[in-house]
Amino acid sequence: AQTVTQSQPEMSVQEAETVTLSCTYDTSESDYYLFWYKQPPSRQMILVIRQEAYKQQNATENRFSVNFQKAAKSFSLKISDSQLGDAAMYFCAYTTDAGGTSYGKLTFGQGTILTVHP
């Protein structure tokens, strides 16, 4: 069974600085997708960034980028120029379409609470 581990229950960063959230996963599949989701306090979960395992290049979305290390099964999220609005719970998630029966089911990590200090 696939597992996703976020070893940092809480992280904090000063506004305008950079922070990296860690995620490791375990899978025997070669084709899969990894995601970072953001859940602000009392607000809906939204997708931050997505990485396809077959792509060598790390995904980037504005101030958010990932460091995808396939061999190490590591998928960290870097937030540059942190803003107060980045404060949220962040979840790492995994899915695979191997066998065509996954239907995109996500396996989530435990989450990391990010605090941004002004």
Place this chain on the structure above:
Amino acid sequence: DVKVTQSSRYLVKRTGEKVFLECVQDMDHENMFWYRQDPGLGLRLIYFSYDVKMKEKGDIPEGYSVSREKKERFSLILESASTNQTSMYLCASSLIEPYEQYFGPGTRLTVT
């Protein structure tokens, strides 16, 4: 914009009651999911549906059932609510690919 709505933001029920949580999506997504979110455990999949009237168990289906009579609506049913089902319940929907899931606002259920 994709919109996923859930019938209630907060719900308080008594032990033994039958509880219905409803989820509606407006983007014609094939797949729909129910998760529960607990501190330190992340999100855990209860049930999912990949087509109308088609459903499969997730990782923690015990004590729950689901219904999907129409493509846009996916209901989670607690047959006899228990205190250990006090949790945040999140509904999500997605296309077959690229598997990005869109979430509803969640229902915080308290069973007393």
